[in-house]
Amino acid sequence: MLHYLLKRLLSLAVSLVVASLVIFLALEVVPGDPAAYMLGINAQEDTLAALREELGLNGSVVERYLSWAGGLLQGDFGTSYTYRTPVAEMIGERLWISLPLALYALTLSTLIAFPAGIWAASKRGSPVDVTVMGVTQLGVAIPNFWFAMLMVLVFAINLRWFSAGGFVGWDAGFLLAMKSLTLPAIALALPQASILARVMRSSLLDTLSEDFIRTARAKGLSKRQALWRHALRNALIPVLTIIGLQFSFLLAGAIIIENVFFLPGLGRLVFQSISARDLIVVESVVMLLVFAVIVVNFLVDLAYAIVDPRLRGRR
């Protein structure tokens, strides 16, 4: 197990270094002079020089990468060119919305998908199964921004249970803050839950047709017992993979939903900084997202090992 853990940790570190190199090269080296890019084509030569000085662009590529990466390690993400505030601070604020939103949506999607998938699989071919498959098909097909607008129309404008957008802030209290994240979380969770439920169902059906389920039944376990005791854990591996992918997507891919609900999250930050050509913010947010994806994958790898003893290695 320790060996497995060390191997995963090493792979995590290598992935991070490679990702940071790629991001650095793609954003700072390949397009040419970052200062010229940020200021546009009409910039004066002296403003460019000043910006280069400010951004530390006069050193060699290697020096620049090392100072950038070194800064990241110490939590120094640089200063935003457009907002003139430390990027770390900006990201910190946004993260306090995006991270809880992603977790909230993921929890919702898991809570919906697991029972739906298990229920459908245990009653294969029944009306329950047909209904779950039909509804999830719709859930995958409906664009989430459209569903988000529909919910705003129903729950915010007509019923007035929720506000139509914005975030009250964590200072307003946990419950109120969560309440203002509820509609976006549902909008994000719906397609994810649909996909996850379908994966759960098919994975469970595959496992239920395995020989060891027949062995369990021959021991005297009922269908239900065989499902809960033998099939479920075996069926989890593909489901965990999807959950890992979904979390990464939820963290970064909420741009549209954040725009629909006027949430000042990471997605909007990236969007705005790209429009404003604020390279420093873009670079940092992208790096942060990559970091999150890699860490989540590491956690998924650990979860595999907990579920499946074969990955822990022979003793």
Place this chain on the structure above:
Amino acid sequence: MSLLKIEKLNLSIHGSQILHDVSMQVAPGQILGVIGESGSGKSMSAFAAMQLLPNGATCEGQVTVAGQDVLALSETQLCQMRGRDVGMVFQEPMTALNPIRTIGDQVAETILIHENVSKAEALERAAEALARAELPQDRFPLSRYPFELSGGQRQRVVIAMAIALRPKLLIADEPTTALDVTTQAQILELLKRLVAEDQMGLMLISHDLAVVADLADEIVIMQKGRVVESGPAATLFRDMQHPYSKALLAASTHVPDREGAAQDQPLLSVRDVVREYTLHANGWLGKTSKLKAVKGVSFDIRKGESLGLVGESGCGKSTLTRAILGLEEVQGGEILLDGQPVFSGKKPNRAVRRRMQVVFQDPYGSFNPRWKVSRLICEPMHLLDQPPKAQALQDAMVEAMESVGLTADDLDKYIHEFSGGQRQRIAIARALIIKPDLIILDEAVSALDVSVRAQVLDLLADLSDRFGLTYLFISHDLSVVRSITDRVLVMKSGEIVEQGETQAVFDAPQHDYTKELIAAAPVLPADVA
């Protein structure tokens, strides 16, 4: 009183009838052998006794297990019966256990499901059951996972699970079909001992007449969902009445007619071949170790000869096959076909490669299901520098199909439209189409029913006579090798421990391992075979 009594059982699944008026019974301490080919309904009879039938199955007739009318029991009562009154052992030990739970856990579960005992006590009794199945605690602790055990050991775990509560009846469905002969002999011995110790009844299902003949007291022969013949094992084989039983017996002892015109000069020479694999290092600082799968093997196959290669799983015979086919580079020695190396300059030698073809074991998995037969059998054509086109190609395809007993019409079909035996014929046609000198038959008849196997063996014998083919016949099945080869090699742990004329080796084996193999192979009573 009989433990299991099946009387006039009719079973249909979604309206199509699978079993017709099946009757059989098992008494305490008795072994009932059920013989039949695939689709004969032998497994379905067993599942009917357990009431573990596919959805849409309906039973009529009577099934009594230990005095209970099984067809009248509720699902809850059936769950109480399964595992407590009847234990079951299955064919495929590699997949019959839950891969992510320990063996102790899985054996203890049988006890916990049926009896109100503490987990600790259940585990203690699980250890006892495992010990009875000859998996002692000092070497196979309860905390082992299935993936840490071999096939034979896993089958013992399944047996321990089935006998943990000392059921009155044990059903074993092809329990040794997936195992090597020596392991098979041990497992059969174990089953026999457990039956005697507990006065259990055993329903032993097999396609292998010899396995059943060795062990059973009573025998039932099934065909297409009907019992065609039944009686005491001691007399049944000598006094068979039904034509199907006779055909089955004839097929399982079938020896194809061969002229066997082996010439003197060698076609394939294998010289001191070594094949090593580098194993993954244990930890970063650990040294990488090498696994020698083939350790300096040498032999010749003469032109027109049929050479057998026997050995148990893991002995290196598949590795050797891949090396001969030039699929992998060898680390030492050389392999020459008619004096030319099969592997040259880091890649297979095409000029040699086109002169040999291979037929694999699995008639289901070795074809692309989305291709028509015409495309499938033309696959080896890419080895030719100038593959035939148009009419020449069509002629070649038709010739190949007709030489294996199929027709030109079959070229337009897909592979799922054929039976297992027909698929194996198509695999042979695919090998024949570029007119090779050497065909490697890698367990080519092992997955086939005995009567189909006999037909395919006849076909192979006929083809070698007609086209002067040379065969390398790889199999774990000694009786097949005995019936179709001129010479035989016995392989163990990457080495050839014995070689010689097939008849001589089987009649007077020299090496201890060969003796062990031959002794372990189940045989029909001498006066029948």
